[in-house]
Amino acid sequence: MKKRLFTPGPTPVPEHVMLKMAEPIIHHRNPEFNEVLTRVNQNLKYLFQTEQPVLTLTSSGTGGVESTFVSLFSPGDTIISVNGGKFGERWVKLPKAYGLKVVEIKVEWGKAPTAQQILEALRAHPETKGVYLTHSETSTGTATDVKALSKLIRENANALVCVDGITAVGAHELRFDEWGLDVCVTGSQKGLMIPPGLAFVALSKRAIAAMETSTLPKFYFDLRKALKSYEKNDTPWTPAVSLVVGVDSALEMLRAEGIENIWRRHERLATAVRSGVVALGLKLFSEFPSYAVTPVWLPEGMDWKVFNKTLKSKYGITIAGGQDDYAGKIFRISHLGYYDELDMVTMVAALEMTLKECGYKFELGAGVQAVLKSFAQ
Ligand SMILES: *Cc1c(COP(=O)(O)O)cnc(C)c1O
Numbered sequence: 001m002k003k004r005l006f007t008p009g010p011t012p013v014p015e016h017v018m019l020k021m022a023e024p025i026i027h028h029r030n031p032e033f034n035e036v037l038t039r040v041n042q043n044l045k046y047l048f049q050t051e052q053p054v055l056t057l058t059s060s061g062t063g064g065v066e067s068t069f070v071s072l073f074s075p076g077d078t079i080i081s082v083n084g085g086k087f088g089e090r091w092v093k094l095p096k097a098y099g100l101k102v103v104e105i106k107v108e109w110g111k112a113p114t115a116q117q118i119l120e121a122l123r124a125h126p127e128t129k130g131v132y133l134t135h136s137e138t139s140t141g142t143a144t145d146v147k148a149l150s151k152l153i154r155e156n157a158n159a160l161v162c163v164d165g166i167t168a169v170g171a172h173e174l175r176f177d178e179w180g181l182d183v184c185v186t187g188s189q190k191g192l193m194i195p196p197g198l199a200f201v202a203l204s205k206r207a208i209a210a211m212e213t214s215t216l217p218k219f220y221f222d223l224r225k226a227l228k229s230y231e232k233n234d235t236p237w238t239p240a241v242s243l244v245v246g247v248d249s250a251l252e253m254l255r256a257e258g259i260e261n262i263w264r265r266h267e268r269l270a271t272a273v274r275s276g277v278v279a280l281g282l283k284l285f286s287e288f289p290s291y292a293v294t295p296v297w298l299p300e301g302m303d304w305k306v307f308n309k310t311l312k313s314k315y316g317i318t319i320a321g322g323q324d325d326y327a328g329k330i331f332r333i334s335h336l337g338y339y340d341e342l343d344m345v346t347m348v349a350a351l352e353m354t355l356k357e358c359g360y361k362f363e364l365g366a367g368v369q370a371v372l373k374s375f376a377q
Pocket of ligand 1: 008009061062063087134136137138164165166167187196
């Protein structure tokens with residue numbers, strides 16, 4: 001059976017990227033690898049729209065975010081962290097584990113943080129050293145207006161603007177320098193279209209300066225070490241060589257398509273999928289939908305396990321379910337990374353056939369028709 005992955009990480013890997021990764025391994029201290037990393041470092045700047053360094057770490061995305069907490073801050077520092085879902089929640093727990101004071105802004109799942117909420121927290125805590133925002137909250141498929149909030153934070157505080165861009169980079173417009181961001185992290189298995197195992201961390205001049213005074217304990221995730229090696233297009237430890245070779249190839253693809261075209265493609269695919277599920281009479285979950293993933297309420301009374309099993313066993317499709325309170329209540333369709341229009345037609349067609357088999361009443365073909373109409377516009 002043909003396998004079709006529609007999850008927001010891992011995401012499908014292009015065939016020629018997989019072939020690159022299958023080539024004989026090269027040594028990370030020889031000129032061949034240095035050449036690859038030099039190109040990767042350049043292309044990552046393009047992806048993040050920055051002139052600043054973007055470090056490549058061997059870890060999942062969470063390790064990338066952890067590296068920013070331990071490398072930029074000191075025990076007792078105050079951090080404002082927005083918790084609007086599973087990942088925002090993680091950026092509350094993680095700094096607490098390191099003895100940072102965390103001011104949590106709780107946001108209802110499916111909603112985005114407002115300027116008012118950020119402003120109130122900043123006014124109540126003028127000592128704040130960093131504000132953590134999740135650009136695309138994957139658990140709720142919700143986008144945050146990082147551009148506007150970054151401006152607001154910059155105008156009202158000295159705090160560093162730190163962004164979990166893990167499912168936003170490569171899906172949503174993101175301009176690191178122009179928007180005045182200080183930290184932005186992504187992971188390899190999301191918009192970058194390669195398997196899990198690498199994290200990428202962009203750092204502003206202010207963030208680099210903060211690293212000089214940070215006293216939290218660190219070693220492997222010490223970004224000062226990573227930055228020093230980066231300047232020679234090197235890494236402090238053995239990197240995941242095959243993944244770096246893979247991301248080199250994936251970044252060349254992204255460059256060829258053009259970053260603005262990539263953002264537009266994600267918007268186009270997300271819009272089409274949304275119109276497809278709405279045409280089937282289903283309800284969207286998020287008030288501020290992300291271009292990376294579309295969460296949808298399961299029809300009343302439908303058993304998620306049966307629904308999911310049907311999609312997988314009959315059509316080879318893997319989607320994501322809901323988490324926490326929404327487990328068994330919503331499902332999430334990803335359109336992040338290596339996808340095109342026909343992939344979305346396939347996904348909605350399989351969704352229709354599955355819904356039909358699960359006893360849901362609707363006009364067969366209505367979703368696919370809406371998807372096609374959306375693309376024709
Ligand atoms: C996937 C994801 C993460 C976690 O990354 P890991 O690679 O699983 O550590 C963090 N934030 C968001 C928004 C994500 O989608």
